[in-house]
Amino acid sequence: MANRAAFLETEKGEFTVRDTEIGQPGDGEILIKVHAAAIQPADAKVAKMAVMKMEYPTTLGSPVAGTVEAIGTRTTGKVSIGDRVVCGTKIFVHKKAKYGGLQRYCVVDESEIVEIGTTPFPLAVTLASYTPPGALFGSSTLNLHRPSLPPSPLPPSEQGKKILIWGGSSAMGALSISYAKAAGYTVISTCSAHNIPLLQSLGADHVLDHSAADTVQRVRGLLPIAYWFDTVSLKPSISSILNILAPEGGEVIKAHVLLLLPLVMAGVKEEEFPEGVTAGMLRFSTHAEENREWNRWLLAKGGFLERGIKSGAIRGVPPTVVGGLERVGEGIEMVHKGVSGTKVVVEPWA
Ligand SMILES: NC(=O)c1ccc[n+]([C@@H]2O[C@H](COP(=O)([O-])OP(=O)(O)OC[C@H]3O[C@@H](n4cnc5c(N)ncnc54)[C@H](OP(=O)(O)O)[C@@H]3O)[C@@H](O)[C@H]2O)c1
Incomplete structure (x- = not known):
């Protein structure tokens, strides 16, 4: 079993797709086998304009949807191996490449993971923004x-x-x-x-x-x-x-x-x-003390986001699937130039 990722090798550089190690989930973390990852405007701004300091080589992309591959330490049992889930990634917080979404295995926070039932993975990533x-x-x-x-x-x-x-x-x-x-x-x-x-x-x-x-x-x-x-x-x-x-x-x-x-x-x-x-x-942190009750309402097991996704009550723009990891550079360009009524999505196993 090997991982494969689209790395942004240097600031404002090119993307390279290559094999890499699989990130290990630590305390409160989950390893996801990624079947779909979205490219958001922030990814394009980092890749094209270096608006944020990153550790290179880096990976980008959020949210990710896929299946639970491994469970880290000090977790609460929110999800089990094989569950179909979606989650925002923490690459802009932790800066380590294992936390970016544009790869086959990605480490995420258990606290923000949400089960999606039978929702298709590319659709799930259009729905899982906490903003x-x-x-x-x-x-x-x-x-x-x-x-x-x-x-x-x-x-x-x-x-x-x-x-x-x-x-x-x-x-x-x-x-x-x-x-x-x-x-x-x-x-x-x-x-x-x-x-x-x-x-x-x-x-x-x-x-x-x-x-x-x-x-x-x-x-x-x-x-x-x-x-x-x-x-x-x-x-x-x-x-x-x-x-x-x-x-x-x-x-x-x-x-x-x-x-x-x-x-x-x-x-x-x-x-x-x-x-x-x-x-x-907007200044909003999903983990701030003042948002504890909001967090429980939205992100708890069986919370509003899980039920909203599974029932179809929460909807957004449709996904545009550009292809596999080789298409990440193209996807970043699309988002950088500006999309209209859609979310650009990559399928890392395609
Ligand atoms: N602060 C935060 O926490 C946070 C979180 C997420 C995103 N953001 C930022 O929020 C912005 C939106 O993100 P996104 O992912 O939603 O962007 P997006 O989907 O890429 O936005 C593209 C859309 O913007 C619309 N648009 C452009 N100019 C417009 C105007 N003058 N009036 C009305 N609509 C206009 C376009 O509409 P038409 O094609 O229909 O014209 C297009 O559908 C980005 O700058 C992003 O970086 C901030």
Whole structure:
């Protein structure tokens, strides 16, 4: 039994596919035989722009879906050998190559692993991001009412409330729509015209073309909006939201806009915001003490993510499977150039 991985050999270098040792799972860790691994924008930013310091050679990719191959020490019995699972990877935390997803065997944290039943592996990796449920339901983030399965009605104080999810065809936006709808909120979202049917299929109530001239005005027609989430977080999306909140010569609507990138990356300055409008990047750790209860709700055995994936209640963008490890470089290029309404996925055994 040997491992095989797509290594990024040097900073901003090329990917090389070669045999390597299988990582051993340590305390609280699980070894997964990886059947599908996603490439996320952060992987492309690290590979192409070196936005984060890494130890080279490194591997990238998250989440991974596959079967449990080995169980480390000090684990809790959450999963057994052979279980079909999905999990976010820890390559950006631990920096060691055994933690990246773009290889045949990957070491993950038991605490974040989730069983997927019969869900196809490439589909599972499109569903397992902890960012949307962290952004929506963390007590220090937007703090929306959490969904349950079977669904239950919103409490009276939340009933009828609307959320704007700008960029609903992004991987994060699509999952956010799905979670917000599962909780019972009214969702307003934006995307390109060709992705409107995708967002409608996820249950979004109002779907608008983000490049149409009347979109800002149409969103204003849907006010009041209780929650504001920009899953794109670049200059055009932030500008559009500011135009909704602070129309020229009109009254400013007080709001906080949750972003997924720092304002500086969008080239927007805080001083450009009118009084009463704030924006800030999501800061969320699945393991922070304040998120203990959130963690149990989402990631426990039989928790919301497991049941949401198995039942089909949680949906996102469809996967685009590019092929095996030899296609990692191509997949990184695709994500770097920008994808539309899909997640790029690699199958390490193909
Ligand atoms: N802070 C965190 O913890 C965290 C976690 C995850 C991701 N992120 C960041 O969040 C961002 C989104 O990640 P992702 O994986 O969801 O990205 P993605 O799926 O690669 O995003 C691509 C989508 O962005 C949409 N888009 C681009 N410009 C738009 C605009 N002006 N208005 C509306 N939609 C627009 C496109 O929509 P159309 O093709 O329909 O136009 C496309 O579907 C990335 O920058 C990522 O690095 C941050």
